[in-house]
Amino acid sequence: MKSPATQAVFGGTAPLGTLPRTVLTALAPASWGTTYVVTTELLPPGHPLFAGLLRALPAGLIALAITRTLPRGAWWGKAAVLGVLNIGLLFPMLFLAAERLPGGVAATLAAAQPLVVAVLAVVILGESPSARRLAWGATGLVGVGLVVIGPDAAFDLTGVVAGLAAAASMALGLTFTKKWGRPPEAGPTAFAGWQLTAGGLFLLPLTFFVEGPPPAIDPPAVLGYLWLGLVGGLLAYVLWFRGIGSLPVTSVAVLVLLSPLVAAVLGAVLLGQTLGPVQLAGFGLALAAIVAGQLPAPTRSSAPVAAPEGISK
Numbered sequence: 001m002k003s004p005a006t007q008a009v010f011g012g013t014a015p016l017g018t019l020p021r022t023v024l025t026a027l028a029p030a031s032w033g034t035t036y037v038v039t040t041e042l043l044p045p046g047h048p049l050f051a052g053l054l055r056a057l058p059a060g061l062i063a064l065a066i067t068r069t070l071p072r073g074a075w076w077g078k079a080a081v082l083g084v085l086n087i088g089l090l091f092p093m094l095f096l097a098a099e100r101l102p103g104g105v106a107a108t109l110a111a112a113q114p115l116v117v118a119v120l121a122v123v124i125l126g127e128s129p130s131a132r133r134l135a136w137g138a139t140g141l142v143g144v145g146l147v148v149i150g151p152d153a154a155f156d157l158t159g160v161v162a163g164l165a166a167a168a169s170m171a172l173g174l175t176f177t178k179k180w181g182r183p184p185e186a187g188p189t190a191f192a193g194w195q196l197t198a199g200g201l202f203l204l205p206l207t208f209f210v211e212g213p214p215p216a217i218d219p220p221a222v223l224g225y226l227w228l229g230l231v232g233g234l235l236a237y238v239l240w241f242r243g244i245g246s247l248p249v250t251s252v253a254v255l256v257l258l259s260p261l262v263a264a265v266l267g268a269v270l271l272g273q274t275l276g277p278v279q280l281a282g283f284g285l286a287l288a289a290i291v292a293g294q295l296p297a298p299t300r301s302s303a304p305v306a307a308p309e310g311i312s313k
Contacts, residue, residue, distance in 0.1 A: 018247070022294055025243025026255050028236040033262025035232060037270055042224030044215035048098070049207040052091035054225045057200025059233035063193025067186075071194055075183055082180075083198025085173030087237075091203060093166035100159025109163030111144040111260060114293070116171035117253035124175050125249065133250050133293075140257045140289030146282025147264050147275075171253070177241065178249040188242035196237060254293030257286050 043051055064070070071079045097109060114137035121127040182191050217225070244252050261283060268275050275283075 018294075021243060021246050022251070022255075024239050025247060025252060026258055028240035028243070029256045029259040030262050031232050031236045033259040034266060035228065036263045037266045038224045038227055038232075041270075042220045042227075044217070044221055047211050047215045048095035049092060049203060049211050050214055051225070051228060052095065053200060053203045053207045055228040055233045056087050056091070056196045056203060059229045059237070060193050060196030060198070060200050062234060063189050063238070064197060067190035067193060069186055069190040069193075072183070072185070075186075075194075078180055079194035080198045082173055082177055083195040083200075084202050085169050085176065086195055087199025088202030089169045090166055090173070091199070092206065093162045093169060097159050097163035097166060100156040100162065109160065110167050110170075111141050111257055112164065113167040113171045113174075113256050114140060114250065114253040114289075116167055117174055118250055120171055120175040121249055124179055130250075136289045136292045137254065140254060140286050140293075143282045143285030143287075143289060144257055144260050147261060147279045147286065170256070174244060174253055175249060177244050182241070182245055188238045188245070191241050192234065192237040195241070196233060251294050254290055257290055261286055 039048070039051060094110065115134060118130065118133040118137050121133075122129050182188075186194070215221075240252075243255075264275065264279070264283075
């Protein structure tokens, strides 16, 4: 018998309140925030696509082996599209942006994703336009920028295009995942497995064409790849796709801001990087945007106003 915690992660039907669902979903972008320190401190340099491949394909195959569930009918195509948008195209664009831009600039461009989702929710999902969503998305973007962009930031056109393409790819993947939903025969683990496998297969030829043979892997690298694959890949995407299915798309989108914030905290704690007053102010803005993104939009009461005593209706 599965425990409640296992059911919550791997697709059980036990009812959860909005806050627990949000916290579980937030663990995904929080784990992605560890990628920078794991990559720089544990993995061999110069092979970011290989790291992305090992993050996606083995995790996807493990999920398929656990669930023994394959797509049916039109879901073969849909799973391939979602896998490329959410993983296969996203990873190379992120890595290219990171190579051509300072890390802070690349992270800030990626943080534009909630703004893109706010627009796509209107265009693709047919939701009403919301100045509130756009305002908090812009606030979060500014906050992340204050945290991670240093005074020596430089801008390279190719890197900027790649960073914006990464934000657009993830936003499209998130929006279409919400639009298409999840087939009834597939739980979150199977759904994540389809997309991780599709994204990994997309990355497989690209990785060997661009980077050539795989690097030598020492024990620290093994630990790094295991962390990226099992935690940043399999577990994170199970939680992520589960959250997309049960939370508003714009609320999920703003949680992505946690990734650069976690990366900045780990840089300060583990690598001795300094967070000054400007960075702390940016933290406050970004966290305010994340919290505001989880709150329901204010609604006007439609109840009739009672007439004062002594005045007939």
